Amino acid sequence: MSTDPPDGPIAAPDAATDDGVARRLAREAGTAEASGADEVPAEGDLDELPDPPAKARPPKSSTRNILEWVAVIGGAVIIAVVVRTFVLQTFWIPSPSMSPTLVKDDRVLVNKLAYKFHDVNRGDVVVFERPPTEPPSEIKDLIKRVVALPGEHVSIMDGKVSIDGKVLNEPYVHGLQTVLDSCPITYVPGIDTTAGFKVPEGEVLVLGDNRVNSHDGRCFGPIDEDLIVGRAFFLMWPPGHAGGL
Structure with a gap:
């Protein structure tokens, strides 16, 4: 009696008895080899990855720093010149003619755009160029108060100023x-x-608040409104007396 195995292939195990574990493991191993065995982190693991190193900024060159400072300073100078020429300017009080409102060596801030938007008003303290009727002087600009407007009749009698026959209330002369x-x-x-003096059109009459010591419109007459530099609106020096005018 022969003990040799029968001819032909040996029958495969019954599929029902194979749980597939071996095949699944073999398949997973083959997938890892095909992908180079690199693991891709799950979405939840991304926060655990280290941040990429920050790139160091190259230091600014000294030439660039100098150019930036020159641009800043130059821009500031240009703005200051524009403001001083067209908008605001400080003026020094050279005499006591506006005392006690303003005294010698005070500094006032003048709005040069004021009369671009509205007319000159009675009571305004204005800075103006020296009138053509005045002799030349090193003091090019004067400061006085407007008391009479174009077309008005102004008279000075008994120590008082009248406009069109009505006495002007002037608390600033004290x-x-x-x-x-x-x-x-x-x-x-x-x-x-x-009857008084009629102020011509386009002109105003100005007087100093110190009526006993002021060379003003009583002497050089009315001034053309085109001579007005601007309206003084703020006393800025000395600081202890700073305030609006």
């Missing part, structure tokens, strides 16, 4: 008399009469 004997020459004929 009771000082408005005199007429301080000017050797006057360009306001008739100002000492009841």
